[in-house]
Amino acid sequence: MKQLGIVGQSVHRSDGLGHVTGRTTFIDDISYPHMLYISMVRSPVARGKIRSIDTSKAEAFPGVATVITAKDVPNNLYTILCLIGIGPNDEPVLAEDEVMYEGEPICAVVAESEEIAREAASLVKLDIEELEPVLDVEYALRPEAPKIKKWGTNTFTYDGKDHCQIRFGDVERGFAEADEIVTGTYQLSPIEHAPIETHVCVAKPEPDGRLTVHTNTQALYFTLDNTAIILKMPSNRIRMIGGTVGGGFGGKVDVLTEPITCIAALKTGRPVKWRWTREEETRCSSTRAAVKIEMTDGVMRDGRIVARKVRSLQDAGAYHRHSPYGAMKHMVNVVGPYTIPNVWVDVYCVYTNRQPSSAMRGFGVTEASFAVEVQMDRIAKAIGMDPWEIRLRNAYRNGDMRPFGKITEDATLIETIQAAAKLVGHELPPELAQMHSNDEGGYAAAQRATA
Amino acid sequence: MTAEAFHLPRSIAEALDLLREHGDDVVVMTGGTLVMSAINGGQLFPRRLMSLKRAGIDQLRAENGRFEIGAAVTASRLASETDLPLLTQAAAGLGGPALRNQATIGGNLFAHAPYGDLGVALMALDAEVELTRKEGARTVPLADFFANGAAARRPDELVTALRVPRPSGETAWVRLGRRQAATAPVATAAVVIERDADGRCTAARIALGAAGPAPMRAREAEAALVGQPLDESTIEAAAQAAAIGCEPPTDALASSWYRQQMIPVVVRRALSQIAAAAPAGR
């Protein structure tokens, strides 16, 4: 084999020296003379109608430059998914007539220091008529639940349906033929990314009318496009500069700080910094979606899984962010890397009055894997089979049709399991140790024959 | 208006003058760990700040078996410079190492639940708190100081010292958290037991933390112990009795309900520790 230069070597991080000396420039390390700071006034309730926002006391507070409300936002719609053709746009940059989650941004106080901005923000008077919030995904789907979205349902609409789905083979026939039915319900709480660096953005108006924007986003070009759309400004007038991200994990892909910071800079003609507090990072950034997965499998005594039916609810929280897309990723992954001839999957992207959920490391997929693999162990137990064997028997092989209509070309599950067995010193029986992803044999082939 | 002044008085007399002069306008701190985090978090907007850090109340003296501890003594110093059971343990487990260099024993008496670890240890040790105002000082047993669920300080007084006797019995400190270090308690028990030659409890003091708005004594649990041998059934009775009358706080780490379930657990563990050790005097 050709000698590799880097693979197999330990190579220092290119940013390592900066990190250990503290010379790496993080966005919060960037300051400009004469800079202003933002403190955000956020919704104290999970759901309500905004009757009025009185900013007069905050505006009169010494050291306050301006207060920004929805009226100041040229195109008051947060639009990340419109760039990939998913709509309707549902999230305002600043709340106008209603609030949909506790912590939703309402108005931004811009002042000479963070200390001043914070105190002035505490003086904004909100008059909000509290409405019954929807906080549970199952309740959200019930007819009696208040309909919280403007379009009159609590779900994202996929092709005219309230869910996205897979229909493959005939699950009812599969269940009828099965020796055992194994069911499981799997639930996960929302997870916060908790980067040690919170969201930070610095925007500086330039004499030529352009904006220089420093942001710790993980998605620079998404952010540039979205900010331009929100500001109604051609993107060539916004110089968006990323930087070292002090921990992202998917939590810094939503365009949450840049539009407001730019508007503040344009409105005041001064550089502006918006640095989230730890509380904002925890309670107002996106999280991984909470999920509830109900899984029913029809299983033969010889280990074959002959049918799987899944109903899964993804808690998007109050707004889309990346959740409608995450639900679709979830849909195709909840079958797992196994060949099952009869599959029925319904995934609902459900809205509740909770902090919006969005991207986080394999979102949609990780949750599916958790449910699928616990389910595999349950199946193994139900029919008295070794958990290694049940996985290898059902593992997908190259050439197998996936339930979402794609022929498998790059299966590696068998080899991965075999390697894992070696690493932990588990000896597989020869039949299993000799399996290969290119095999025609195994249960999958038998299933292909009967399907 | 944001803060106008930061006072760093060099004596308690100077501090008391400032307190009289500015009254409610002045926010007092010693270590500042709670006051500064409230300011940073946008929950407190003081006009004036006064820190007692340099007010000459940071002495630590052992005299006739009693410790006299200035209100500005930090948790780090308590952990390394005193050898009082319970208090040393509480101090060593408070927050992380850097926080311990800042957190003071005086400030701890005013910490909101579930904080207040030092207060819990002090209560079990039957400590007294010294409160000073311009007219002079008064000394109050800690149990009375916290009797109404909050530190009973008059507006013109400052906490200047704590007096702590060395306990004569056996002690146990059990603090349950969601991780092993640098975390607020879920439930805490500090126990002092005296036993006679037959192993019967002759006196018991049990103080609980994170069980109500301030550190509190578990009087019913204490009563269940006195006159009894420290066996399994006595321990169980005391553990169950400890939860009576508790109103634990809810926060991000634990619900009130969960804390309520954990109170008997920490008390049981503390008493079992004592029971497992060789009985006193034998």
Add this chain to the structure above:
Amino acid sequence: MSAITVSFTLNGRATTLTVSPATTLLTALREHAQLTATKAGCSQGGCGSCTVLVNGEPTLACLTPLAHVEGQEVTTLEGITPVGGLHPLQKAFYDRFAAQCGYCTPGMIMAAKALLDRNPHPTREEIAAALSGNLCRCTGYLPILDAVEDVARQNGGGER
């Protein structure tokens, strides 16, 4: 707006800063002294990324009013970095991949330095205890313990 003036020694140099009264040591370092190695992760005492040394003791700069360091000696990561080189801890963090995103790193190194100054050859448990107030979301902590242990070993300890 009112202001206070505070004089202290910062990384060996006499320093005087004029700030608004409630200003923290953290803000003073980062925004007034332009020393940005010290990081703000929470400003609540919860993460340790703002750890600096005050008279050699690890201290949370976010919870320290600047007024408290009047006449004291403050050391930040900038202050322990030799010109054109690395402190042994910095070298070990670099070699051991103990910094991923790097945001917790300055606080970690300062907390570790305070430990090693007091106890040149701590055990792994003592290292973990000394760093227990510092959060890292990236590394899983083990490379950080390895790095400090390396330096402890160079000091002739860390074996126990």
